[in-house]
Amino acid sequence: MSEQLIVPVMADVVAQGKQPEYLFWVGSAGSFDDRAKKITRAFVKILNKANVDFAVLGIEESSSGDAAKRAGNEFLFQMQAVTNIEVLNAYEVKKIVTCCPHSYNTLKNEYPELGGKYEVFHHTQFIQQLISAGKIKVANNTFKGKKVTFHDPCYLGRANGVYEAPRDLLNFLGVNTTEMKRHKSTSLCCGAGGAQMFKDAEPGDKEINVLRTEDALATQPEIIATGCPFCNTMLTDGVKVKEQEANVQVLDVAELIAASL
Amino acid sequence: MQYIDNILFVVLLIGAGWFFAKNVKTLIRNIKLGQDVDRTDNTSERWKNMVKIALGQGKMTRRPVSGLLHIVVYVGFIIINIEVLEIIIDGVFGTHRVFQPLLGNGIYGFLIGVFEVFAFMVLVAVIVFWIRRNVIKIKRFWKDEMKGWPKADANWILYFEMVLMSLFLIMNATDVHFQALNHGNVISQFIAPLFSGLSEATQHLIETSAWWLHIIGIFIFLNYLYYSKHLHILLAFPNTFFANLKPKGQFTNDANVTKEVMLMMDPDADPYAMPEEGADEVLAKFGASDVTDLNWVQLLNAYTCTECGRCTSSCPANLTGKKLSPRKIMMDTRDRLEEVGKNMDANNGVFNDDGKNLFDWITKEEIWACTSCNACVEECPVNIDPLSIITEMRRYLVMEESAAPQELNNMMQNVENNGAPWPYNQMDRLNWVKE
Structure with a gap:
């Protein structure tokens, strides 16, 4: 994807006396991780296509503090949260959309007590609204009939009860979805949550991401879809371990939608 | 001397009640050693959770086999407890099947029939539970933490239930008058032939023994709870009531x-201010x-x-x-x-x-x-x-x-220094736009 994206930055937009309707919270993974950056770009393509009035914080964004909090560093989390809330409140942000279930969870659930009260959407919920409102349409549906399985990110599914939005998007694309044996509330973690993304696993007999990838591969998919940059990394690695990268792609639901516009 | 049975029964009843109350007191004292947390909000939702999850066993059938078997044992346990009420009244006042004349043979027979059916179903379910643990050896029952006492505890509870249900059925099977009445002996009529060769006096002795062992077993079981994993039959109710109602992903902010x-x-x-007078x-x-x-x-x-x-x-x-x-x-x-x-x-x-x-x-x-x-x-x-x-x-x-762990310290240091869990410069946060 090398097309020109329109990415308004909050400071500039506000300087022009405008107030964007949505803040797109990119998140640290979405900003820096090479794989996650593609998801960020895909989502912005959708936002542009649907003419959504949004802006990003850019260099004023900082880690949500999620990883620090799950690791037990409540100090660091609250410092991050309070600092971010100051920025968000200064811009009078009301609605936030993010591609990361971890940012989604902490902004939606843990920021309000610290003074940050916003309406927060995961990008799958947001895209679903755009579709219901008729703001985006499928033009070249290259995925129709493809075999897809969806991996529920823990912080979207169990943590916040969002199971249907990503599945509705897959239905919208007319793909052939097969559920894994463990799905929705019984879904198995990809292995990255709880700050595990940033450390080696404790001694065991298997890596969690490999076990989860085996769950996915059992459905014989062409695409493993998910809605979290960390799950994406873990499952992509898992597919490599199982030497299936020639046959199976790991894609974010937003990437599937963006490629079909 | 004719009241010796009644006195003995009352002593046992009071003893069991006193010992149980003592353990409950310790239990509450220990729980209160915990820090304060407010779980009095949203009482209507809390009641709903308790009714749905504890009373209604709402989450049990996530695993259908063990879930359905558990519901049999649970419903059986509650229903058969109505019979325990009769046993206690009989024991205290020296009556025999006190509800029978009060309810009439029809209703009484129906009730006992229901109890017998449940007793039998509980017996079967408990045997299946035992087989799952000890013969099929389902993995989750054989993890490291289940060695020793936890494994024995689980089996003891199953044996207890098997014995209690058997005693209840034997008691009915050897009650010659109850069998002669042929009302509600749905299951026990098939056990009765095993004893029919014995004299009425011997059968009566077996019936009385089964009656005593049954109620003593219940008293022992009641007091075994505190030392066992089986406290859940009581605590499941407050536990579901006081459980967290917020989204599972929401961790507390310390x-x-x-x-x-x-x-x-x-x-x-x-930063150098002295704490206020009387401050904590x-x-x-x-x-x-x-x-x-x-x-x-x-x-x-x-x-x-x-x-x-x-x-x-x-x-x-x-x-x-x-x-x-x-x-x-x-x-x-x-x-x-x-x-x-x-x-x-x-x-x-x-x-x-x-x-x-x-x-x-x-x-x-x-x-x-x-x-x-x-x-x-x-x-x-x-x-x-x-x-x-x-x-x-x-x-x-x-x-x-x-x-x-060192890797997490690195991650946290990155968050502190450059606002991301990786060592990237915050000024590069928008680079993705140009890539």
Whole structure:
């Protein structure tokens, strides 16, 4: 994807006396991780296509503090949260959309007590609204009939009860979805949550991401879809371990939608 | 001397009640050793949860086989308790089947018939449970933490139930008049022929013995609860009532930390200010290193856990061979709490520092293996939350001991220095736009 994206930055937009309707919270993974950056770009393509009035914080964004909090560093989390809330409140942000279930969870659930009260959407919920409102349409549906399985990110599914939005998007694309044996509330973690993304696993007999990838591969998919940059990394690695990268792609639901516009 | 049976019965009844009340008192005292947490909000939703999850067994059938079998035992247990009421009245007043003339043969026979059917179904279900544990050896019953007492405890409970149900049926089968009446002996009529060769006096002796053993068994079982994983039959109710109602992903914001952070962020705060007169000068402790740092709901959770292991069998860390087992977190918390309680009992109600804490039971390796995926919380049939205990212990390790794994320290340092868990410059946050 090398097309020109329109990415308004909050400071500039506000300087022009405008107030964007949505803040797109990119998140640290979405900003820096090479794989996650593609998801960020895909989502912005959708936002542009649907003419959504949004802006990003850019260099004023900082880690949500999620990883620090799950690791037990409540100090660091609250410092991050309070600092971010100051920025968000200064811009009078009301609605936030993010591609990361971890940012989604902490902004939606843990920021309000610290003074940050916003309406927060995961990008799958947001895209679903755009579709219901008729703001985006499928033009070249290259995925129709493809075999897809969806991996529920823990912080979207169990943590916040969002199971249907990503599945509705897959239905919208007319793909052939097969559920894994463990799905929705019984879904198995990809292995990255709880700050595990940033450390080696404790001694065991298997890596969690490999076990989860085996769950996915059992459905014989062409695409493993998910809605979290960390799950994406873990499952992509898992597919490599199982030497299936020639046959199976790991894609974010937003990437599937963006490629079909 | 004709009242000796009644007196003996009343003594046993009072003894069982007194001992049970004593244990309940200790139980409540121990739970109250936990920190305060407000769970009085949203009472209507709390009642609904209790009715749906505890009374209605709403989460049991997530595993259909064990779930349905459990519902049989549960419903049987409640229904057969109506019969226990009759037994107690008979025992105290020396009557025999006191409800029979009151209700009439028709209704009484119907009730006993229902009890017999349930007793039989419970017996079958309990035998299947025993086979699942001991013959099929379902994995979750054979994890490391289930060795020794927990395994014996589980089997004892099954034997108890088998014996109690058998005694109830034998009691009815050897009640010659009840069999002659042929009302409600739905199951016992098939057992009666086994005894029909015996004289009426011998059958009566067996009936009386079965009656006594049945009620004594119930008294013993009642008092076995406190020492067993079986407390869940009582505590499932308060446990589901007081359980967390917020989204599972929402971790608590430590209020002690908030106080410190707000002070740091406040430009007008005087860092050298003396604490106000009468202010609480006890230094706040962050996270939990012992059971008394946990809140009382977490301690209630520990007593409620019946060690079914649904949590552990869905834990990604455990499924991939790591040491972490959410069930063990709960069992360890209870064992340590019991130890603290006994320490207090031995020292006139005051805890005498024993140089130990919860980390003597739960290792760091277990604590750091958690992915915080909430599978254990989701699976628990009575809404126990092992993840919240793991989180509190992580908080202690990080904020009090600075004892996080090195890689996590690197991650946290990155967040502190450049606002991302990786060592990238915050000024590069928009580079993705141009790529």
